[in-house]
Amino acid sequence: MIALIDGDILCYRCAFAAEKTKYLATRFEGEMWGPFDSHKDMKEYLVGQLSDYTIWSRKEVEPEELAIQATQATLQSILNKLGTDSYEIYLSDTFSFREKFATTARYKGNRDGQARPVHYGVVREALLRDGACTCPDQLEADDMLGIRGTGLGSECVIVSIDKDLLQIPGRHFNWVTDTYTEIDGREGSLRLGCQILSGDATDNVPGLSGIGEVKARKYLEGSTSTRDMVSRIKELYKAQRGEQSEQYLLEQGTMVYILRHRTDSFKTWYEKHAA
Known part of the structure; x- marks a missing residue:
């Protein structure tokens, strides 16, 4: 594993x-x-x-040594809980490809002025020395977890506390709450659809006005297929955005969609299921 x-x-x-x-x-x-x-x-x-x-x-x-010790101890604790000594750690590139597609609101622009922890750079360098990988091609850590998780399937477990990753089918482990979550294809698609509708306030992705996670799930959970779900999403976008709905939907979807392989994109996924 x-x-x-x-x-x-x-x-x-x-x-x-x-x-x-x-x-x-x-x-x-x-x-x-x-x-x-x-x-x-x-x-x-x-x-x-x-x-x-x-x-x-x-x-x-506290001294930077404490932060490094906390990193080593946390990593070992995760591996002990999972019963494995095989792991891959991914760190986001300094620039995300999503920033080029965000025209309505700057991607993660709400984080401007938020200071990183003092020892962030030291911990990052320590992780890189211990084998962590910086994501290539302006990808984020979520994308590499999605790509590797899709490729490895049942041979891996995705370790994060970020609920956005639950759109990726497979086994997930939240190392803070010590909880496992199994996501199948339908649930993964449903979670993605909900994010396309509700957006992501954490990353400054607005989505559709007046639609939160609960309302989005209620609207989509009766879908009979991914194509039916996409059709429902298109209807809501058109009702709010009119002639600009398709362009806006593609933008919002690109912000929240986590890649499944290196040549993947939300546009490709959308066109496949919107046909």
Whole structure:
């Protein structure tokens, strides 16, 4: 069994493990309480004692060695849980091909100004030294997991906490909640269809107005085939976008569709099932 690991999320979480936010409360007289490990702890401590105070927070960063140790320990824990020592780790390229197709809203543009963890670069370099791969051709880690997962089939398990990957048929493992999910072809297509309709707020993909995951699934789960599902998606897009619906649908689909092979594209998938 080969573990296909989402290196982007592993990198972020382990780099953040070396950062702690501490909370303090002060009054104008110069009195100070704290630091507290969480905002909740601070509020519980101060309730009934003070009514006029200012809340402060500060970031405390541990040495980079701690982040690297957290990465190594997390990776080993994942492999132990899966009962394998065979794995592949993928890290996204610095530029995604999706950025070239995003005309309505900049792909992941809502993340501008969000600081990466201090030790992100150090952890990334450590993963690369240990055999992680940077995705080629402006692909993202999700795409390489989709490509390898499709190619390997039952010989692998996709390891990530990103629910977007559940559009890929196969076995999935969430290493934070320790849960396995088996996705068949129908469920994978349904999850993709729901994302095409609802978009993805995390990646700044708007989708259709007024349609969230619950409404999208309710609308599509009665589909008798992938072609029927695509037909329903086209109807909703046309109702909202009129003459521009086809172009907009192709754009939104490209943003959320995870590749299954190196020459794959949402346009190819769409044309196959929309005929």
